[in-house]
Amino acid sequence: MYAFTQHRPATVRQAASLLTKQEEAKLLAGGHTLIPTMKLRLAGPKHLVDLSKVEGLSGIEMKGRSLVVGAMTTHVEVETSPIMKESIPALAGLAGKIGDPAVRHRGTIGGSIANNDPNADYPAAVLGLGATIITNKRRIHADEFFKGLFETALEDDEIITKVQFPKVNKAAYVKFPNPASRYALVGVFVSKRSSEIRVVVTGAGANGVFRVTTFEEALKKRFGPKSIEGLTVPADGMASDIHGSAEYRAHLVGVLARRAVAAAA
Amino acid sequence: MSATGIGAAVRRKEDQRFVTGKGHYTDDVSRPGQCHAYFLRSPHAHAKIKNIDSEAAAAMPGVLAVLTGADLAADKIGNLICGWMITSKDGSQMKMAPHPAIAHGKANYVGDPVAVVVAETLPQAKDAAEKVKVDYDLLPALCDPAKAQDQGAPQIHEVAPRNTIYQWHLGDAKAVEAAFKTARHVTKLDFINNRLVPNAIEPRAAIGEYDAGSESLTLWNTTQNPHVARLVMSAFVGLAPEHKLRVIAPDVGGGFGSKIFIYPEEVVCLWAARKIGRPIKWVAERSEAFLTDAHGRDHVTHAEMAFDPDGKVTGLRVKTVANLGAYMSTFSSSVPTYLYGTLLSGQYEIPAIYCEVDAVYTNTVPVDAYRGAGRPEATFVVERLIEVGGRQMGVDPADLRQKNFIKTFPHQTPVIMIYDAGDYHASLKKALELADYAGLAKRKRESVRHDKLRGIGFSTYIEACGIAPSQAVGSLGCGVGLWESAEVRVNPTGTVEVLTGCHQHGQGHETTFAQVVSERLGIPLENVSVVHGDTDKVQFGMGTYGSRSGAVGISAIVKALDKIEAKAKKVAAHMLEAAEGDIVFEDGKFTVAGTDKSAAWGEVALNAYIAHKFAGQELEPGLKEGAFYDPTNFTFPAGCHICEVEVDPQTGESEIVAWTAVDDFGTVVNPMIVEGQVHGGIAQGVGQALLEGAIYDKDGQLVTGSLMDYCMPRAQDLPALKVEMTKTAAPSNPLGIKGCGEAGAIAAPVAVINAITDAIGTEDLPMPATPQAVWRALQKANDRRTAA
Numbered sequence A: 001m002y003a004f005t006q007h008r009p010a011t012v013r014q015a016a017s018l019l020t021k022q023e024e025a026k027l028l029a030g031g032h033t034l035i036p037t038m039k040l041r042l043a044g045p046k047h048l049v050d051l052s053k054v055e056g057l058s059g060i061e062m063k064g065r066s067l068v069v070g071a072m073t074t075h076v077e078v079e080t081s082p083i084m085k086e087s088i089p090a091l092a093g094l095a096g097k098i099g100d101p102a103v104r105h106r107g108t109i110g111g112s113i114a115n116n117d118p119n120a121d122y123p124a125a126v127l128g129l130g131a132t133i134i135t136n137k138r139r140i141h142a143d144e145f146f147k148g149l150f151e152t153a154l155e156d157d158e159i160i161t162k163v164q165f166p167k168v169n170k171a172a173y174v175k176f177p178n179p180a181s182r183y184a185l186v187g188v189f190v191s192k193r194s195s196e197i198r199v200v201v202t203g204a205g206a207n208g209v210f211r212v213t214t215f216e217e218a219l220k221k222r223f224g225p226k227s228i229e230g231l232t233v234p235a236d237g238m239a240s241d242i243h244g245s246a247e248y249r250a251h252l253v254g255v256l257a258r259r260a261v262a263a264a265a
Numbered sequence B: 001m002s003a004t005g006i007g008a009a010v011r012r013k014e015d016q017r018f019v020t021g022k023g024h025y026t027d028d029v030s031r032p033g034q035c036h037a038y039f040l041r042s043p044h045a046h047a048k049i050k051n052i053d054s055e056a057a058a059a060m061p062g063v064l065a066v067l068t069g070a071d072l073a074a075d076k077i078g079n080l081i082c083g084w085m086i087t088s089k090d091g092s093q094m095k096m097a098p099h100p101a102i103a104h105g106k107a108n109y110v111g112d113p114v115a116v117v118v119a120e121t122l123p124q125a126k127d128a129a130e131k132v133k134v135d136y137d138l139l140p141a142l143c144d145p146a147k148a149q150d151q152g153a154p155q156i157h158e159v160a161p162r163n164t165i166y167q168w169h170l171g172d173a174k175a176v177e178a179a180f181k182t183a184r185h186v187t188k189l190d191f192i193n194n195r196l197v198p199n200a201i202e203p204r205a206a207i208g209e210y211d212a213g214s215e216s217l218t219l220w221n222t223t224q225n226p227h228v229a230r231l232v233m234s235a236f237v238g239l240a241p242e243h244k245l246r247v248i249a250p251d252v253g254g255g256f257g258s259k260i261f262i263y264p265e266e267v268v269c270l271w272a273a274r275k276i277g278r279p280i281k282w283v284a285e286r287s288e289a290f291l292t293d294a295h296g297r298d299h300v301t302h303a304e305m306a307f308d309p310d311g312k313v314t315g316l317r318v319k320t321v322a323n324l325g326a327y328m329s330t331f332s333s334s335v336p337t338y339l340y341g342t343l344l345s346g347q348y349e350i351p352a353i354y355c356e357v358d359a360v361y362t363n364t365v366p367v368d369a370y371r372g373a374g375r376p377e378a379t380f381v382v383e384r385l386i387e388v389g390g391r392q393m394g395v396d397p398a399d400l401r402q403k404n405f406i407k408t409f410p411h412q413t414p415v416i417m418i419y420d421a422g423d424y425h426a427s428l429k430k431a432l433e434l435a436d437y438a439g440l441a442k443r444k445r446e447s448v449r450h451d452k453l454r455g456i457g458f459s460t461y462i463e464a465c466g467i468a469p470s471q472a473v474g475s476l477g478c479g480v481g482l483w484e485s486a487e488v489r490v491n492p493t494g495t496v497e498v499l500t501g502c503h504q505h506g507q508g509h510e511t512t513f514a515q516v517v518s519e520r521l522g523i524p525l526e527n528v529s530v531v532h533g534d535t536d537k538v539q540f541g542m543g544t545y546g547s548r549s550g551a552v553g554i555s556a557i558v559k560a561l562d563k564i565e566a567k568a569k570k571v572a573a574h575m576l577e578a579a580e581g582d583i584v585f586e587d588g589k590f591t592v593a594g595t596d597k598s599a600a601w602g603e604v605a606l607n608a609y610i611a612h613k614f615a616g617q618e619l620e621p622g623l624k625e626g627a628f629y630d631p632t633n634f635t636f637p638a639g640c641h642i643c644e645v646e647v648d649p650q651t652g653e654s655e656i657v658a659w660t661a662v663d664d665f666g667t668v669v670n671p672m673i674v675e676g677q678v679h680g681g682i683a684q685g686v687g688q689a690l691l692e693g694a695i696y697d698k699d700g701q702l703v704t705g706s707l708m709d710y711c712m713p714r715a716q717d718l719p720a721l722k723v724e725m726t727k728t729a730a731p732s733n734p735l736g737i738k739g740c741g742e743a744g745a746i747a748a749p750v751a752v753i754n755a756i757t758d759a760i761g762t763e764d765l766p767m768p769a770t771p772q773a774v775w776r777a778l779q780k781a782n783d784r785r786t787a788a
């Protein structure tokens, strides 16, 4: 690690101003992505703006027909929240499958989404439920938020404060973990909200999280695993590494999508 | 059996301190004035070092020294060595290339140290290392052992043309040829025994300190054999004479073989400590451990087994290329030869065996012994061939094994070993019952009903443990003897310290060794402490590896206890005014036979020291005895492991649903500890079979350089294990102990692969059998079927 100064603002406004004023400043949430890269000296921010003492950034509440999750809410809080388990059990289940207990007690939804790791789980749910990301500046719909590998619509001094998830009729997430890291080698999130059907894949895409419109169309006729029997996604466009070739990932997308639809239906 | 004696499942004495954070590891040691070393390592697999400019680095804050291979050479520090001489078929000796502790002139793998920065703090050392400018001239890298001997392959060391270290062979080629000519059936297989990263939980660490007053060096080090480390660093590296070099191995958090070897960093810490006059600490980071701890396995093998019409094995032919990495590590040469070829007879009566092994250099970190060392590789060859042979001939794999079992002992195999005791039928029979082999067909049908494929795999393995005797290993090229030493020191109050040349790093010696003493002397377990891991306390010893501490180390203690008892009887005879021959020692009490005159253990101990009753030199005061023990043979643990898996054909995932292990370890001192060793061994073996595989890319970068990419087994990867034992005592040592530390890791990998291939109905499956690998194997089999 390189030496750095840690700041602990009390409000979002203070955090934002530190972020603009200090050179080479970075937000610190759970630190489960940022700190390992700092330890390896792959990142060396001069200033860390720690969000842990900022008020109002954590917690889960129902607002109308949406569940609003604070950016600093940890994975374990989402996993065990009674209201989450009641309204969107697929999202609670997804949070419970992230990493290991240490990761789930420190890692946050805001950090995960801002990082947009192509193998992370949350992006699948955010896009799969058509959520809205709320920042200190604006509201960004999920469809506009994820911009490829580790890239998002966030500006340099923008802070995620909340994520708003609409309630859906049906949803499920099926994850095939990378055996070593436990991130998603492939994860498929499906949801059905009245006429809107989403099938979203994380882990597999060469360019990050994506929707499978061919599957969505097929499911519009009937929301059941049979409707997408035999359907696949093309291998080109899939990521390929030592853990899974593009062909294997493409194959898993089909298998997991059918299992997710079966679980949701 | 006493409540804490041999055979009692007493809790481990050392665990209280470990689980409460009171262990004392190398990194817990801090010396006055200590500074820190950071190694700058080659980012290239193969590169000429044209120039190293350390001027800017040396001027950084806190920096005490920046040292390079040139400095090491100028100070005439010797190279690291491999201590086991292997002779090639043509009579030539193995080609050992120079291995300087800091690369000089050329870097040969990613992670090869090219400079060391010593600074007041570790961050200062790291900051300065970023300022060291190394001018490299890149050379093509060679990582694939199968291509190492190709014409035009990059040449790594001048001494070894075609990167070939030796071309060794064992057995009778002609007899094997004849057997294959008349064979009814021949099974042929090609496979890779995958390369593994040891990953002990405690990374390697070293502290070097020089005392100018006594002109002596002290090294605190994560080593499995402090005396061997001292010997090599004195006699070969030339750091200091043995009496001026002390090596201390405090608590060590796992080794699995990787901490047997003498590594560059400990040499550099000692050398630099004397140079700058300050104690120097170095602790590996996990990424450093991945890059620089000696890896394990990495064999490329072609093997063939010949069967006669009755299904009897008539011949075995094996050709292996073994990757030893960029330099020859301390015992690397012995692993793919005398620890491998000599076990190729398995549990079977095989009349003719011929094995050829070519060892090669590559631009990868050195490869050396790792839990099992050679024997998992041998077991894989034999147990894969017999399993596939059975399937091809339509014979039940259990029946085929039984038909070929060795039934009478001693048995001379065609590959050196004389098996002295065993009952292979007993362990197989027990395992078949425990695994409910009879109910397998029904379970297979049930699996099909929920879209899964079920398979079963056997491994009736054998291994050679207690690595010794000295005469035998010496005749095979080993540079040291493999006896063990012990000293039993009885205090005047009757408590006992046992000094052993073995070293514990997870095995529980402080408990098991004490159990042997407690039973023999009739004293409570807590009155015995075990001392090890310090060359200033224990005179000499060979350390712990090769499952040798029970069979060899405990035997030395037993021998010392014999002497203690003899001496104590003399003391008791004096006290009780009886003839020495009339003294009987039982349950901690000395009695004069046929009388009620007796003396307790504590009274005898006290009298040995106050010596009031001994006149002059008639009886020497004191009660302390030492012994060196050299066994008459290796020991041969053996057993049967049965693995049952369920495979999801859609994703390729394999789940181990049942595991049965029936092992014959001879006499067992502490069944709980032994069971733990079996559990750990199986977990590591399952890791090799399903999860672990070190991958270097074509440029020599370690792609699996962290736990995010290199998968270690987790608790959830294993079912509840059924572990049972059978017993035939080892005739080669006084207690009949065989050794258990490696058995699981030896038996397990092939059991898993046999099980998965049974489930998926195709034999072409690599290790690790990841979901992707299984899926691909199924795809390939499907394609073949549709093509046919």
Ligand SMILES: Cc1cc2nc3c(=O)[nH]c(=O)nc-3n(C[C@H](O)[C@H](O)[C@H](O)COP(=O)(O)OP(=O)(O)OC[C@H]3O[C@@H](n4cnc5c(N)ncnc54)[C@H](O)[C@@H]3O)c2cc1C
Residues within 6 Å of the ligand: A026, A027, A028, A029, A030, A031, A032, A033, A034, A035, A036, A051, A071, A072, A097, A098, A099, A100, A103, A106, A107, A108, A109, A110, A111, A112, A114, A115, A117, A119, A120, A121, A122, A154, A158, A159, A160, A161, A181, A182, A183, A184
């Ligand atoms: C061993 C291990 C296993 C893991 N397994 C999984 C897994 O299976 N699935 C999975 O999805 N993830 C996994 N993770 C990642 C984990 O979920 C992280 O917690 C997550 O990626 C980042 O969240 P964090 O709160 O730790 O963010 P940090 O590491 O603190 O920050 C990450 C990045 O986001 C930025 N950031 C943080 N908060 C905000 C905000 N409110 N607004 C804008 N930018 C912000 C930071 O500046 C930084 O660039 C794993 C991590 C580890 C270490």
